[in-house]
Amino acid sequence: MKILDDEKDLLLDHEYDGIKELDNHMPKWWLWLFYFTIAFGVGYMGYYYVLDGPDQHEQYEMEMAAAAEQYNLNQPTDPSEEASFEWAYLQDQDRIAEGKELFMGTGNLCFTCHGSSGEGLVGPNLTDNLWIHGCSAEEIANSIITGYPDKGMVAYGSGAPISNEKVQSLVSYIVSIQGSNPPNPKPADTQRAVECTISTE
Amino acid sequence: MSLETFKYDNNIVRKFGIAALIFGVVGFLVGLIIALKLIFPDFLGFIPELSYGRLRPLHTNAVIFAFAGNAIFYGVYYSLPRLCKAPMWSEKLSNIHFWGWQLIIVSAVLTLPFGINTSKEYAELEWPIDIAITLIWVVFGINMIMTIMKRREKHLYVAIWFYIATFVTVAVLHVVNSFEMPATLLKSYPVYAGVQDALVQWWYGHNAVAFFLTTPFLGIMYYFIPKAANRPIFSYRLSIVHFWSLIFIYIWAGPHHLLYTSLPGWAQALGTVFSLMLIAPSWGGMLNGLLTLRGAWDKVREDPVLKFLVVGVTAYGMVTFEGPMLSIANVNAIAHYSDYIIGHVHNGALLWNGGLTFAMLYYITPRIYKTKLYSVKLANVHFWFATLGAIFYVIPMYWGGITQSLLWKEFTSEGLLRYPNFLETVVQLIPMYALRAIGGSLFIVGAVTGTYNLFKTTRQGLFTATEEDSAPAVIDPAAGHTEKWHRRLESRPIQFTALVLVAILIGGIIEYVPTVLVDSNIPTIASVKPYTPLEVEGRDIYIAEGCNGCHSQMIRPFRSETERYGEYSKAGEFVYDHPFLWGSKRTGPDLHRIGGKYPDSWHLRHMYDPTSTSPGSIMPAYPWMLEKDMDYETIPERINALRAVGVPYAEGYEDLAVRDMRAQAEQITSELKANGFDQIDGIQVTSDKQIIAMIAYLQRLGIDIKGDANPWDALPSSTRIGANIEEE
Numbered sequence: 062m063k064i065l066d067d068e069k070d071l072l073l074d075h076e077y078d079g080i081k082e083l084d085n086h087m088p089k090w091w092l093w094l095f096y097f098t099i100a101f102g103v104g105y106m107g108y109y110y111v112l113d114g115p116d117q118h119e120q121y122e123m124e125m126a127a128a129a130e131q132y133n134l135n136q137p138t139d140p141s142e143e144a145s146f147e148w149a150y151l152q153d154q155d156r157i158a159e160g161k162e163l164f165m166g167t168g169n170l171c172f173t174c175h176g177s178s179g180e181g182l183v184g185p186n187l188t189d190n191l192w193i194h195g196c197s198a199e200e201i202a203n204s205i206i207t208g209y210p211d212k213g214m215v216a217y218g219s220g221a222p223i224s225n226e227k228v229q230s231l232v233s234y235i236v237s238i239q240g241s242n243p244p245n246p247k248p249a250d251t252q253r254a255v256e257c258t259i260s261t262e
Numbered sequence: 263m264s265l266e267t268f269k270y271d272n273n274i275v276r277k278f279g280i281a282a283l284i285f286g287v288v289g290f291l292v293g294l295i296i297a298l299k300l301i302f303p304d305f306l307g308f309i310p311e312l313s314y315g316r317l318r319p320l321h322t323n324a325v326i327f328a329f330a331g332n333a334i335f336y337g338v339y340y341s342l343p344r345l346c347k348a349p350m351w352s353e354k355l356s357n358i359h360f361w362g363w364q365l366i367i368v369s370a371v372l373t374l375p376f377g378i379n380t381s382k383e384y385a386e387l388e389w390p391i392d393i394a395i396t397l398i399w400v401v402f403g404i405n406m407i408m409t410i411m412k413r414r415e416k417h418l419y420v421a422i423w424f425y426i427a428t429f430v431t432v433a434v435l436h437v438v439n440s441f442e443m444p445a446t447l448l449k450s451y452p453v454y455a456g457v458q459d460a461l462v463q464w465w466y467g468h469n470a471v472a473f474f475l476t477t478p479f480l481g482i483m484y485y486f487i488p489k490a491a492n493r494p495i496f497s498y499r500l501s502i503v504h505f506w507s508l509i510f511i512y513i514w515a516g517p518h519h520l521l522y523t524s525l526p527g528w529a530q531a532l533g534t535v536f537s538l539m540l541i542a543p544s545w546g547g548m549l550n551g552l553l554t555l556r557g558a559w560d561k562v563r564e565d566p567v568l569k570f571l572v573v574g575v576t577a578y579g580m581v582t583f584e585g586p587m588l589s590i591a592n593v594n595a596i597a598h599y600s601d602y603i604i605g606h607v608h609n610g611a612l613l614w615n616g617g618l619t620f621a622m623l624y625y626i627t628p629r630i631y632k633t634k635l636y637s638v639k640l641a642n643v644h645f646w647f648a649t650l651g652a653i654f655y656v657i658p659m660y661w662g663g664i665t666q667s668l669l670w671k672e673f674t675s676e677g678l679l680r681y682p683n684f685l686e687t688v689v690q691l692i693p694m695y696a697l698r699a700i701g702g703s704l705f706i707v708g709a710v711t712g713t714y715n716l717f718k719t720t721r722q723g724l725f726t727a728t729e730e731d732s733a734p735a736v737i738d739p740a741a742g743h744t745e746k747w748h749r750r751l752e753s754r755p756i757q758f759t760a761l762v763l764v765a766i767l768i769g770g771i772i773e774y775v776p777t778v779l780v781d782s783n784i785p786t787i788a789s790v791k792p793y794t795p796l797e798v799e800g801r802d803i804y805i806a807e808g809c810n811g812c813h814s815q816m817i818r819p820f821r822s823e824t825e826r827y828g829e830y831s832k833a834g835e836f837v838y839d840h841p842f843l844w845g846s847k848r849t850g851p852d853l854h855r856i857g858g859k860y861p862d863s864w865h866l867r868h869m870y871d872p873t874s875t876s877p878g879s880i881m882p883a884y885p886w887m888l889e890k891d892m893d894y895e896t897i898p899e900r901i902n903a904l905r906a907v908g909v910p911y912a913e914g915y916e917d918l919a920v921r922d923m924r925a926q927a928e929q930i931t932s933e934l935k936a937n938g939f940d941q942i943d944g945i946q947v948t949s950d951k952q953i954i955a956m957i958a959y960l961q962r963l964g965i966d967i968k969g970d971a972n973p974w975d976a977l978p979s980s981t982r983i984g985a986n987i988e989e990e
Contacts, residue, residue: 062488062492062494063493063557063558064494065556065557068494072494073498075417077345077417077419078341078344078345078347078419078485078489079489080345080419080485080489080494080495081488081495082420082494082495082497082498082501083494083495083496083498084497084498084499085496085497085499085500085553086497086499087497087499087503087546088500088549091500091542091546091549094541094542094545095507095539095541095542095543098538098539098541098542098586099539101535102536102538102539103535105531105534105535106531106532106535109527109528109531110528110531117527117530117819118819120819121819121820121821121824121830124820125821128673128821131677132676132677134677167683167685167686167877167878168682168683168686170683170875170876173874173875173876173877174864174875182867183861183863183864183867183875183937210858210859213858213859213860213861213864215859219682219683220679220682220826221679221682221683222676222678222682247938248938
């Protein structure tokens with residue numbers, strides 16, 4: 062083994078298969094690092110289990126409270142504002158196109174259950190005149206906004222809320238495909254669906 | 263003093279080397295296949311045996327136990343006899359060890375792709391193989407300890423300390439984590455449930471990293487660095503301090519895999535602080551390795567062996583800094599479940615374990631073939647491919663992991679999730695997955711180059727099956743009362759081993775025993791009931807397909823998670839989960855509250871073709887679930903086994919289980935039919951197929967605490983089971 066001049070005094074008197082060992086001191090910074098992490102560990106356990114720092118569930122409550130404050134989630138929504146939104150079927154082609162984009166988008170995923178042409182797959186056919194939850198603009202909008210969780214429709218299709226204006230466009234698109242007779246329509250659930258006529262006049 | 267002559271067995275060394283190399287390349291290639299499947303989900307088609315969930319455990323087992331495992335034995339069988347100045351105690355045991363280990367690897371290849379899998383990470387092999395592993399490990403241990411007993415060197419060198427710690431701890435970990443109740447020849451359920459199972463599993467899982475991928479390789483480092491550099495070890499006392507502190511502290515760190523889960527907070531906190539305390543002991547090893555190179559750095563520029571050693575030890579230093587950082591709760595909150603962890607482990611696996619293994623191969627091969635390395639230039643090419651490959655692997659994973667985690671947590675100005683559809687966050691990662699596959703490919707090109715180089719080296723040399731050496735016998739190894747205490751201990755292998763055992767038992771016992779004995783750690787929830795037989799079947803399919811490789815079932819108490827998935831997971835919800843299925847990675851969304859979120863027909867279509875309900879999904883399709891029959895026959899055995907581990911099915915229920923199973927399956931199938939789903943693509947949906955059990959299981963997940971109607975209520979045996987469960 063190659064031994065440097067300044068190491069001669071540090072060399073230990075044993076060797077294993079030719080391997081020798083020096084008896085250098087442990088690096089000071091390394092020892093301090095070790096002591097620091099031990100002290101930190103003691104402090105950490107002390108803070109949470111002696112001084113009773115917040116556990117993960119208390120931290121969660123704090124996070125929820127902070128969010129409620131930040132986003133005004135605790136404020137009761139102004140009923141006059143809610144009621145003041147005028148739900149309507151719009152004829153505006155731009156709004157219908159926007160609605161189609163939402164319907165086919167990966168945000169709300171309407172098409173994965175109702176079919177790309179609204180013909181119905183997991184969810185009901187949206188192009189026939191049979192409706193389970195009503196067909197007025199307001200009823201369709203409410204169906205979208207609240208969903209039917211026990212039937213498998215999450216609010217807003219996938220739980221991704223959108224503005225009322227966008228729901229309006231979506232409702233308008235859905236209404237625009239009424240009677241379009243797409244291929245492979247899903248048969249209506251006659252137990253629940255009833256005839257409902259949309260009047261766009 | 264008279265010299266005794268003896269012979270080292272190079273045959274066994276060569277065998278382990280070849281096995282490490284072959285299984286290494288195979289394991290890397292399986293890794294590349296699954297990496298490609300994340301970019302192109304239909305790569306290799308949808309063949310059950312080649313699906314992502316089944317190949318992932320094959321990849322991890324291959325690289326850990328076949329590649330690194332054989333590499334460990336390669337290093338030990340070469341260095342231990344030379345450090346003891348004694349041949350391995352029994353050539354017969356050496357060979358039983360070698361062939362037994364390879365048979366275990368073959369049995370993994372013959373079970374994991376066929377869905378025979380316990381779901382517990384790095385312990386996926388089923389119970390008969392677990393027994394075989396135990397036996398072979400004991401063979402290795404006896405051979406090693408007896409070689410040490412017969413040594414002609416009075417003291418044990420530091421490398422041997424690490425080998426002893428490896429043997430002892432892996433034995434304890436493997437045996438304790440494998441307590442399972444066999445239901446059939448190839449199916450078992452762990453005796454632990456839920457929180458306890460998770461704690462035991464990650465005590466095992468983390469310490470598999472510690473005592474299978476770290477301590478044996480530190481031992482290897484302590485032999486090969488001074489040999490290759492021709493330099494004395496930097497500090498003997500650093501060896502002592504870092505060895506004992508490392509093995510004592512490591513064993514506590516497991517719960518850092520379970521931060522913010524339903525594991526009791528105090529156990530999580532112990533995981534965090536002991537992980538932080540590990541930095542110095544780990545770095546002690548790195549420092550002792552790198553500082554040994556003082557005055558030899560000119561050789562590092564020339565010698566591929568030293569290059570691989572230096573990069574390996576440096577990567578070890580990085581990974582062992584990163585690990586403690588990831589154990590800090592709020593760092594973990596970002597990195598956990600993401601690809602960051604995949605990057606972290608590959609940094610260690612590719613460069614530390616891979617680097618040291620290739621260093622050994624380049625060191626030993628020319629020596630046992632009495633020749634020079636065929637081409638230093640090619641070895642350098644290998645070195646650069648390995649290093650750059652690892653960097654190209656690791657950086658995209660870090661980048662992608664942090665990106666995805668931030669997307670999960672991003673809220674709009676109205677306080678809504680910005681990316682409520684999980685898939686939107688997955689699509690962002692695909693370019694990173696592509697870069698990772700390139701990095702992995704580079705690493706494999708390097709490994710193949712290395713294999714060629716080593717093969718040519720063996721061709722130009724002449725293998726020496728035995729190597730003669732001589733040393734004086736040690737008259738009384740235990741003598742020497744003037745020595746300092748540790749020096750004395752080094753000449754007493756039995757005491758040394760016993761002390762190691764004590765050091766590694768303390769942490770595990772302190773964390774585990776109260777979790778089981780103190781009731782307040784797992785508050786029970788009255789509405790939580792066992793799985794129905796059909797759900798048990800569905801759960802077993804979920805396990806067989808390796809769904810837990812990509813989906814967690816553990817919603818952490820963060821607003822970003824409860825908004826996305828629902829109420830956070832409670833410890834009491836998992837009391838009948840044998841095994842726990844919390845998962846460790848979210849390539850797909852969490853599933854703990856998936857029950858009732860979508861209609862059955864959604865799951866049917868989604869399992870048949872995930873892109874039909876989730877466009878752009880990279881989840882594999884499971885068309886075979888519509889065609890394969892579920893397993894009615896072994897349900898009574900499985901119910902019995904689950905009862906034996908503590909699930910309160912009434913006595914005799916096993917005889918009614920099949921009836922309940924059929925009734926529930928019939929119910930689901932007829933509802934699907936009523937909704938117009940009697941077939942998909944011409945495949946009839948019938949009540950005896952796996953998909954029905956799968957749907958039943960998924961629809962049960964996370965619903966018990968909501969107090970909704972429980973599937974038990976509709977089953978023929980419901981009253982009897984319900985009453986019995988209440989009584990128990």
